[in-house]
Amino acid sequence: MPHHLTLAAQDLKLDVNVLDYVVLALYFVTVLGIGLAARRAIRTSLDFFLSGRSLPAWITGLAFLSANLGATEILGMAANGAQYGIETVHYYWIGAVPAMVFLGIVMMPFYYRSKVHSVPDFLRRRFNGQTQLLNAVTFAVAQVLIAGINLYALALVMGALLGWPLLLSIVVSAAIVLAYVVLGGLSSAIYNEVMQFFVILAGLIPITVLGLIKVGGFSGLADKVRQSALGDPGLHAWAGTGSAGTNPLGAHWIGIVLGLGFVLSFGYWTTNFAEVQRGLSARNTTAARLTPIVAAYPKLMIPAVTVIPGLVALVLFNNLGKPGGPQYNEAIPLLMGDLLPNGVLGIAVTGLLASFMAGMAANISGFNTVFTYDIWRSHVKKDKPDDYYLRLGRLATVGGVVLGIGTALIAAGFSNIMNYLQALFSFFNAPLFATFIIGLFWRRMTAWAGFWGLLTGTLVAFASYILFKMGVLDFGTELNATFWGAGTAFVVDAIVSIVVTLVTTPKPESELRGLVYGLSDASIADDALKGDTAWYRSPIVLGAGAVILGALLYIPFV
């Protein structure tokens, strides 16, 4: 496998020149400059970007979208586009937007108004310290694994630029990220996150346009996909999903709707700390609720610059994804090398590199926050001075990066990183979502029901994946396995939660105020601002609009 990767990296060598390096250098000078200047100008720990809950919805919405649209997502979705065709749009139109809208309309008020600092912290208040610890540990593990994916992807691009072997690229990339987190700090990391999104779009749009010209427009692309390995099923989103064997994804429509559309996506979008945190920095409840809804509209349009290039790559490089050929993950970098002249090429390379670094920086900072506060301070050493935890946080950063090198080698074993990512989400997020949703709407659910439900759900998702890998359970494709794993984890978590609730004592209502549906906390003042009542700022109107638009977009691709 490593031999194969090295070969692939050499095939991929991009023809960069000094112009592209100038573009790249300008970007990093800007980001580091902001970090250093901001550090001088603002002496307190008050962060000027996510400062004390002061931001309007459009900024937090942008940050919300950027936190998700890293390069892993973009390369992974292009890989899925090449491997599974148009069916990849499910990840956006049914697998993201409804959940984003649900987060905004239903769940955000609980997060925002209870003033928790993290998702595990919410679990501590709704359930108990043990549930917090369990979630904090699985979250920390997930962050380190995802950091590995970002690091691996970063190393792939570095290898393509410089022709280095994979392991060397991974270690050097890790060193750069470490330096970058230490130098720029959180503030420049967040700026980078928003900036990389626009820069990567500036690189992707030319790729998409040129790719379409090269294959003869939309009709030319459709013709060539029909003749490709994917064939006509690659052009449809729903046709053939009546049975798992007759569509490229190998998924039944029930699996798509319930597994992906409900459990996996609701689990990811509504409980993922990195996402929810963006909403927490909004200026009031309305802005917090609008955060994911504002992000949903651009999210609907993203497949145009990921799935289309994936399909273009499929028809242009006929050994893509075949043994000995380049991997699906390399669809976008291959197109960059084939179509972009120096200049725009530099923009695209900058977007990719910045995005992986921002992604990994976010994983590492999520890891050290939860490790320091939700694991160490809450459960190991409680009453130490603040600088003790600060030092610990720094050590956790270094530790996280070193562990990330290890997990990058795991990620290297998967030919489609998105599949690996989805498998991880099915372990960690699907059961968490079950616990959340029951805990929010059923006030009787007890503290220990939260703990045992979460534990068994996670173990079941893990077990189902292992059994699939060992060949005991047959789900067809890797993706389909994660859909079913997530669904099973959700159901088991729900059953265990209900059974445990019935044999344990519930928390008194006074401890649940503001944390469950129907028990509002009267001590929290209404924080609405002028203009919040306008219909165009109504989370329900805007949210429904996004879901309807998503459904309409399916029409040409049924």
Added chain:
Amino acid sequence: MSGEIDRKRVARLFDIRRIIGGLFLLYGMILTVVGILDGQASVDKAEGVRINLWTGIAMIVVGAVFLVWERLRPLDAPDPSHAEEAEERTE
């Protein structure tokens, strides 16, 4: 109170729209110049399109939109705890 004014000034300077706008304007100008000077090899690689020029122009436009937006709607960060003074509360 000067701390408060300072904070606002800094927040404005580091408004993400200014930074994205500035960066895109700079990138756009570089690409536009490169696009005008591009040789035949670059144009051929991009399927006969002067892609650097077009991307450059588009980036200048996007950059300008961000800067104009920042000009017209500067970021005022009302602190919710002082919202009463802002007299603009709805019920």
